[in-house]
Amino acid sequence: MSALDGLRVIELCQVMAGPFCGQVLGDMGADVIKVEPPGTGDQTRVGMGQHAFRAVNRNKRSITLDLKQPGDVAVFHRLVETADVLTENFRPGVAARLSADYDTLRARNPRLIYASISGFGQTGPYAQRPGFDLIAQGAAGVMSVTGEPGGNPVKAGVPVSDLSAGLFCAVGILSALHARERTGEGQRIDTSLWEGALALGIWETAELWQTGVAPQPLGSAHRLTAPYQALRTRDGHVTVGGNNQKLWRRLCAVIGRPDLPEDPRFVTNPDRMAHRPELVAELEAAMVVRDTAEWVKALLEAGVPAGPILDYAQVVDDPQTRAREMVVEMEHPEAGTVRGLGIPIKLSATPGTIRRPAPLLGQHTDEILAELDGG
Template structure:
């Protein structure tokens, strides 16, 4: 009997965003982060840079490596191709217009009005390609009294309220340790691009979308806006505490801090039992979540008196064993070099860069089962793909 034929094999699936071509006019952080998210998922992102020095992050930001490009640039621009065009010249503009004819998305993060002055406004570009999605990230949006102000993460955090609720009570104003305005705007823009691109494919009609550092930061203020509208009082800084439940924060231990999340009655009872403080369950000051929030300072004092007896590692083991969410506070050396979960989840990736050699980067947190995000190419050198994209 002849052997049976092997079953046919399916070709590997294309990347999730295969077929999307993005012309990336952005620089620094919010825009490049947005386009990197799209590139990781398979979009062909063509980074259009000025011929002199390109994205300003290449030369003047953060720590430099072996070559001229900073590590800040390398961390935000993988999976992209770079072309150089002087968009202030007729030749550069005409070349860009030719790219627009076959592109799906154009993304820019200039101040409002700059695109129009350069001849790159929405009306011009949609006239060239009616199905085009044009996205803009700015500091404050295209309308309103702040529209012409420069857009910086620090300023957006300050004006959107974040710095008023960050840090310890009665302390100096503190910004978030992460650039939440820049990264938040980039993520919101990526979501908007996906929605608009899907609509364009269905209808053949493109559209304009915008977001801003200020509005993205404000949109993340879910608990804070809720507290204000509920109480009529502006929220205050609470350190590591949560404004909706207690105890939910970092507590001092014998050798550092432990974070705990006992944010409902079941977990509160488990916490008290696990640390041998069942007496707190009968204390009228801590009888329910509103009471514990009202007496938060006293609650912290009572708990820290007990937590001071043992190390953070001991308490994490005790609390997790009792079913209470808990964890240590780690610095980035511990996270990036030592954390076994980071290693198991393969969150640290490597790129082979033609100048820098092997470069570490944080991988995408998006895990698609059939079309996973991937790193296919290192961040481009300035104008590296001029011939490939524009022709010789």
Template sequence: MNLPLSKIKVLDVSQIMAGPFCCMLLGDMGADVIKVETPGVGDQTRKSMGFRLKGDDSGGFLALNRNKRSVEIDLKNPAGLEAFYELVRGADVLVENNRPGVAARLKIDYPVLREINPRLVYASISGFGQTGPWSRRPGLDLIAQAMSGVMSVMGHPDAPPVKSSVPIADLGAGLFCAYGILSAVIGREQTGQGQYVDASLFETALGLSVWESAEYWGTGTVPVPIGSANRMSAPYQAVRAADRHFVIGAANPKLWTALCEVIGRPDLPQDPRFTDNAARIRNRDALIAEIEAEFARANAAHWVDALLAAGVPAAPILDYGEALVSEQAVAREMVLEIDHPVEGRVKALGFPVKLGGTPQQVRYPAPLLGQHTEQVMAEAGLGEMAIQALRERGAFGQPAPQAPARERRTG
């Protein structure tokens, strides 16, 4: 059966993380994603992710670019622009993540492309959005985490600043952008017109700060780091057992009472410091000291089993070496093996959302640079001679060397 987005063609003119992740999500749902890359260079992630594999592309590039085809087009070359505009005519969606102003200089911004294809949904992902006093600042996940407030609440009190190791601003912007794109595509069915989608790393990080903003507006107190604890309930955090830490989530009165029974402290719910959730939050340090004194009597595995048996959410803290091979990850097919033309069989994360009627599939591994240029241009309606003419004019990189003209004989 056709996947839900099988009739949607996407031009991925982005690179590194947020844009490629967005386009990969669309590709996983069946969209025909054409990755437009600079000839001879490609996406920066191909070579800049810190570790290399057998071929020229990094593991990071492979992780963000499955279910795409790659074309090389020189957007700074007039012939390259001609070729690109041909692709735009048949596209449904375009995603770019240049700094604001760059797309206009390249003549691939929304006002230009809308004239070519009024149905185009054009999505831009930037550090701070297309407007506002910060719009021209360079945007990175680190910068967005810093300026959104996220870094101010990470880590532990009185410790140096830390960021989320998982790049939540980058990946979250890709998710939000995909949500905006699909909304615009559905809306196009009513209006017949595409529209502009403006997503940013800053607004993503701020938009995910639900508890922190609620605390600030509700109490007037600026949120501070609280380690693994939760701002809205306690106990809900990592705690120490005899051998290691594990996590508990006693987020309501029933679970709190059950936890106290498991650890042999049925008196704690009557302690004035812990009578309700608000009191437990105010006295969190004392609360954790009381229950950790009991948890120190046995290993984490014992407490996790005992708490789960009593209906209290609890879990060990797994590292990635454990999580990726866990029975749940295996059962949910969260590790895939993909055949790559250079790397051979490589592992990749599976699909985090499952469709029951039209299950996703890996149709393409991450493409080699320019692997599908001829194929995609032919699908756009260009004949072999037209493609060759564009190639000779440098549309797809350095033009083919010209044979020297024969000297004219005289006499």
């Protein structure tokens, strides 16, 4: 038995943020029914996007309904009456035109948890702006601190606005479900790509309010401590966490520079932060004589946090990935055996499960309609 067995989620979402939220709930056992327009379905079903579709739509059933047709709207409303949760990622105002807004659906199902994910939220001067990860990253400050000092703006390599919005939405849904246990009533959840990205700026806003100066890009370095970053080796880079006095001294001993902790530029963390370019130059001069794997082994043996920088091809074949079951295989009716990332949350008593691959468009329409009719 999974944690969310018996929970029914209706998904009116496309592309990334909303479907990712639905997949998180589906992995934990929820019955997620993806409502898609006939003919086209989710925008990512076509071309190269179909790989992205499969990545965020497992553990769901698909039904096709045209919410511009009264007959299909009536079926949709019947479906909502059986649901615990509905997720949607339309631009504000669109759901109302489709008779899929909170007020309309709450009248039919007062226990419904109605979750909206948009670009900038349902209110405010930017509410009608389109929701794209790149745009949200820029407007939320992420791109102002990503990349190397003095370089061009760079977005985070993974879609942090989309994924954080999906995760925050899932947290909101679970919170609202807990509240419903006390009140018997559902409620509306409103989150956005912009808020998801902004909420990740914990260190950056803390630095701003402490210093009065907007943070700038630091490459791989940390905002509050040094050395805590990637350092060059003979064949690449190694990530190193020498971020307290004990670890700093151990690091210097391992690399053969026990003199550095006595250097006036590097005695304390504030000293090292003030002279970070010189610090990095001294460390890298000592480290470029050996390969990354050698340094990782030596540093870990000395109790200094360290690791390699792996590309995704290396990550998916890493022994830790296999040990934690973070790559899984599924049989897809069209694509055959497909791989996906595993479930990152391990529950001891009610673990999540991967029960089905991403559905074909409308694959479960007849099955779901039969359930509505009591068949």
